[in-house]
Amino acid sequence: MTGRTNRLEALHAWLLLLPAMALLVLFTHWPAVGTFIDSFYSTPRGRRRSIFVGLDNYQQMVADPIFWQSLTNNLWYALGTIPVSIALALLMAVWVNDRIAGRALVRMAYFTPTVLPMIAVANIWLFFYTPQYGLLEQVLGAFGVPAHNWLGSPDTALACVIVVTIWKEAGFFMIFYLAALQQISPVLAEAASLEGASRWTYFRRVQFPLLMPTTLFVLVNAVINAFRTVDHIIVMTRGGPDNATSLLLFYIYEVGFKFWDSAYAAALTVVLLALLAAVALGQYVFLERRVHYR
Amino acid sequence: MTARAPSIPYQPRGFGLALETAGAWLLALIWLLPLLYAFWTAFHPSAYATRFDLTAPLTLENFVAAWNAAPFARYFLNTFALVTLILACQFVLCTLAAYAFARFEFKGRDVAFLLVLLQLMIMPDVLIVENYRTMGKLGILDSIPAIALPYVASAFGIFLMRQTFKAVPRELDDAARVEGAGPLQILLKVYVPLARPIYIAYGLVSVSYHWNNFLWPLIVTNSVEARPLTVGLQVFSSTDQGVDWSIICAATLMTSAPLLIGFLLFQRQFVQSFMRAGIR
Numbered sequence: 416m417t418g419r420t421n422r423l424e425a426l427h428a429w430l431l432l433l434p435a436m437a438l439l440v441l442f443t444h445w446p447a448v449g450t451f452i453d454s455f456y457s458t459p460r461g462r463r464r465s466i467f468v469g470l471d472n473y474q475q476m477v478a479d480p481i482f483w484q485s486l487t488n489n490l491w492y493a494l495g496t497i498p499v500s501i502a503l504a505l506l507m508a509v510w511v512n513d514r515i516a517g518r519a520l521v522r523m524a525y526f527t528p529t530v531l532p533m534i535a536v537a538n539i540w541l542f543f544y545t546p547q548y549g550l551l552e553q554v555l556g557a558f559g560v561p562a563h564n565w566l567g568s569p570d571t572a573l574a575c576v577i578v579v580t581i582w583k584e585a586g587f588f589m590i591f592y593l594a595a596l597q598q599i600s601p602v603l604a605e606a607a608s609l610e611g612a613s614r615w616t617y618f619r620r621v622q623f624p625l626l627m628p629t630t631l632f633v634l635v636n637a638v639i640n641a642f643r644t645v646d647h648i649i650v651m652t653r654g655g656p657d658n659a660t661s662l663l664l665f666y667i668y669e670v671g672f673k674f675w676d677s678a679y680a681a682a683l684t685v686v687l688l689a690l691l692a693a694v695a696l697g698q699y700v701f702l703e704r705r706v707h708y709r
Numbered sequence: 710m711t712a713r714a715p716s717i718p719y720q721p722r723g724f725g726l727a728l729e730t731a732g733a734w735l736l737a738l739i740w741l742l743p744l745l746y747a748f749w750t751a752f753h754p755s756a757y758a759t760r761f762d763l764t765a766p767l768t769l770e771n772f773v774a775a776w777n778a779a780p781f782a783r784y785f786l787n788t789f790a791l792v793t794l795i796l797a798c799q800f801v802l803c804t805l806a807a808y809a810f811a812r813f814e815f816k817g818r819d820v821a822f823l824l825v826l827l828q829l830m831i832m833p834d835v836l837i838v839e840n841y842r843t844m845g846k847l848g849i850l851d852s853i854p855a856i857a858l859p860y861v862a863s864a865f866g867i868f869l870m871r872q873t874f875k876a877v878p879r880e881l882d883d884a885a886r887v888e889g890a891g892p893l894q895i896l897l898k899v900y901v902p903l904a905r906p907i908y909i910a911y912g913l914v915s916v917s918y919h920w921n922n923f924l925w926p927l928i929v930t931n932s933v934e935a936r937p938l939t940v941g942l943q944v945f946s947s948t949d950q951g952v953d954w955s956i957i958c959a960a961t962l963m964t965s966a967p968l969l970i971g972f973l974l975f976q977r978q979f980v981q982s983f984m985r986a987g988i989r
Binding site: 425427438444445447453511515516518523524525526527531533591617645650667668684 | 726730733736738747803809810815816821824825827830832834836839840841842843858859861867917920923942943946947958964969972979
């Protein structure tokens with residue numbers, strides 16, 4: 416009897432799962448496996464069918480300077496956006512958590528970029544950066560700084576894109592810190608002040624450690640975003656000038672949908688997936704250690 | 710809380726508070742600057758686009774020009790259909806799957822759940838090449854369902870609902886069962902009503918994500934009939950017909966307006982939803 420009810424329950428469960436699972440397999444699992452397989456084949460062109468080419472695509476990749484540049488750009492981009500946006504988010508949260516005048520308005524100002532589409536953000540900043548009459552040039556010009564084409568020169572283009580990402584992301588991360596700060600018991604602050612700890616000590620020794628889980632969560636999100644968002648690249652620079660702002664996913668998009676070389680794009684995607692897997696693994700290992708530590 | 714505020718330690722007072730307030734306001738101003746600049750340009754004649762003059766006349770001409778220069782009405786309709794389709798399907802699929810994970814014992818449950826969680830790492834945003842090919846094989850390239858399909862079974866949604874359903878007391882479940890309700894009835898009568906705040910939170914996050922999504926729709930659509938707002942805006946602003954920033958700014962603000970206004974009206978719900986959906 417119980418055996419039958421168990422089997423019935425299992426049947427029900429799988430029926431409930433079926434629609435979601437089918438779509439997940441079709442649009443996540445299978446494409447991931449398919450990407451891996453395709454990276455060992457050539458791109459079918461016209462009447463030429465795709466054939467097994469072993470590691471050819473990967474050899475092409477190793478010899479491809481644009482791939483290496485996109486990868487290094489992406490690492491610099493991650494390194495430039497993540498620490499600054501997290502630090503700013505924390506600062507914003509601490510400020511907005513205090514009883515400053517008009518803090519609702521301030522909080523709104525910080526959070527607003529989050530609800531805008533990345534492409535709208537990119538358009539707004541494109542205008543902001545415009546040579547000669549953009550706001551940035553006007554302000555800097557007033558201070559006597561010589562004219563400079565910020566997005567048009569390879570030295571500054573990536574930094575400009577990094578600023579845009581920080582602007583868009585910091586307010587989003589702020590709300591997680593704000594929520595975590597509000598959950599810290601006021602008793603801790605009272606105890607710390609009885610001990611005569613300075614505000615900085617209280618922040619460094621009490622608040623910051625208690626915010627660690629939030630920092631980890633935000634960090635993982637920031638890393639993933641650094642590798643999966645290229646909307647602003649497409650709008651602002653198209654990877655230029657001279658590939659100075661080409662990120663990995665943007666390069667995949669170019670190879671796959673401008674040059675229509677799907678096999679090479681698959682090999683590049685494998686690298687991106689490996690990077691994301693490393694992030695997930697790192698998060699897992701870090702969490703494990705933290706649990707043991709406790 | 711305000712009554713005993715002075716006794717809270719580490720709340721800045723006097724000069725410290727003034728300094729902190731100044732810093733916070735300065736940063737807020739810097740944060741709003743690019744947006745204010747876009748507003749200024751959009752609401753003034755293009756002669757004043759980069760010239761700041763308090764006496765400059767306000768105008769809606771730029772919005773009219775943008776609206777007439779591209780089929781934005783159609784784009785709005787497409788985006789509206791897209792987010793509605795995605796949200797409706799997500800609600801149904803994620804609810805069913807989450808219910809199975811939360812309240813059923815069966816072989817392979819943990820493996821299946823792990824397979825679902827895999828999508829948190831391998832997002833559809835990254836699998837553009839293969840998914841494009843799949844849509845081609847299905848013969849639905851350049852359609853709204855093609856934009857929606859990869860996102861419909863959302864690991865994030867399933868995870869969020871599962872956590873919520875797990876927190877529902879078993880007693881309610883048992884009581885309904887004693888009264889002779891089947892699994893689906895229990896789901897609809899007990900679980901779904903109790904999870905309402907989570908549905909709202911998830912809905913807000915999902916709608917803002919897909920309203921703003923760009924890369925995949927850009928790849929998979931090709932015509933005015935399927936293009937969502939974001940792609941339409943890009944097509945409109947990247948054609949080199951002598952860049953008129955006033956009109957582009959107007960178009961940009963127009964496409965973001967529904968979310969922006971929604972956010973300003975329901976700030977608390979927006980922030981809480983993003984928080985709830987993130988922290989879980």
